[in-house]
Amino acid sequence: SSALNGSPKAEPNAVVFTFDDGPFRTYEPGNAVEHTEIILNILKKENIKATFFVLGSQFDSEIVGAGETYQQYQKWLKRIVAEGHTIAVHDYRHIPYSKQNRLQLVQSLDYTRRRIKEIIGQEASVYVRSPGGRLSPESENYLKTKGYKHVHWNLNGEVLEIEPAKYLNHLKDEIAKGRRGIILMHDRNASVYLQALIDFLKANRISVMALEEWERVYSLPSTPMTGHEGTF
Numbered sequence: 001s002s003a004l005n006g007s008p009k010a011e012p013n014a015v016v017f018t019f020d021d022g023p024f025r026t027y028e029p030g031n032a033v034e035h036t037e038i039i040l041n042i043l044k045k046e047n048i049k050a051t052f053f054v055l056g057s058q059f060d061s062e063i064v065g066a067g068e069t070y071q072q073y074q075k076w077l078k079r080i081v082a083e084g085h086t087i088a089v090h091d092y093r094h095i096p097y098s099k100q101n102r103l104q105l106v107q108s109l110d111y112t113r114r115r116i117k118e119i120i121g122q123e124a125s126v127y128v129r130s131p132g133g134r135l136s137p138e139s140e141n142y143l144k145t146k147g148y149k150h151v152h153w154n155l156n157g158e159v160l161e162i163e164p165a166k167y168l169n170h171l172k173d174e175i176a177k178g179r180r181g182i183i184l185m186h187d188r189n190a191s192v193y194l195q196a197l198i199d200f201l202k203a204n205r206i207s208v209m210a211l212e213e214w215e216r217v218y219s220l221p222s223t224p225m226t227g228h229e230g231t232f
Contacts (some may be wrong), residue, residue, distance in 0.1 A: 019181070056112030
């Protein structure tokens, strides 16, 4: 793509889609919203590849909420891989790595990876993302020794101070200012605005790259370090 022309130092006119906390559906009797399925349908229609940072707890029958159906989540996990997207590990229960001790982090990552392999028949990628993006020197060092790659982000429209209805506008404002790179989204929110975001990117001739391609050409963004909250 045109984003890859020139030296790797060239400013890329591209973004990467990453989705956290999935797979996800919201359920009320008589009304289920299949957030991950909506996202997958859009990505397929637009021929865009993305990376999904999944929660291990979403695949355990005793953990997921009533009406969420872990079988549906397993089905979507298989579809994510079948359609050429990347499966990455978020956490087991959504606890920042900076708050976990060594045993907790080892168990969280190992268990989530094992469940993924049981469901899709292949290993998850080496990409991981701490909930909230928060690492400590200890957890960062552990990830490096195990060969994991922590994926932070350059763009996040879903900031807490902003109403969800305004996430899209916030993202568009940042992109209009020239911000590029890895976009943080969540399945439960992005299902609402993803198509509009893609339309905006296409109108502005901004390409969407797979995370692997971005890393190969531009490298991953650094993770802001945070203090460790606990014992490692």
